[in-house]
Amino acid sequence: MKKLFLITVLLLASRLAMAQVPYVRVEEHQTRYEQLTRQLGIQCKICDYAISTLYAQLFHDLETSVRVVDIDGEPLYFYHIYRKETKEQPAIEAFVAYDDLVEVERKLESMIEEERKDRGVRKDYCENFYRTDDGFQLGYYIKNRQTNWYMVMDRYSDTKVIFDNVTKLKDHFKKALAKFDEVKKKNGN
Secondary structure (H helix, E strand, O other), X not given: OHHHHHHHHHHHHHXXXXXXXXXXXXXXXXXXHHHHHOOOOOOEEEEEEEEEEEXXXXXXXXXXXXXXXXXXXXXXXXXXXXXXXXXXXXXXXXXXXXXXXXXXXXXXHHHHHHHHHHHHOOOOEEEEEEEOOOOOEEEEEEEOOEEEEEEEOOOOOOOOEEEOOHHXXXXXXXXXXXXXXXXXXXXXX
């Protein structure tokens, strides 16, 4: 009887020791755009001003715009990138704050110089990228001395939108920053 009692206690103790900790939801890191648009008790007005389509390789035609989020009369500006859903790919969307886009454009200039140096040195693989606080990523990778420029728009994914060359990106970012200036003048900022 003592042996049966001892075995039962040991089995119960082992079950308790291996019990799972209950699921506790940890609040996810929200982007600046999500923090603004998910606030309660505010008046929020959202306006888009189209820039142009940014063409990438394969099925990655990206619609871009300047998005103005007006929170209780205070306008905040975002670069909005959107890819429609296709049979091959799900829809993806990114919002890059204006000051982050200025920094991305500045980093792009320095990465172009670094890419030229990296391509000249014999390496099996090389990758260089810049990631904003909100998870938007721009970079390049070199494999077999061939460079591919890319963007990662979704911070929850590592899916890369590949571009034929960096000139498309450089020209598009200049066009986007010019559109920001135009929209800010319209809004009196």
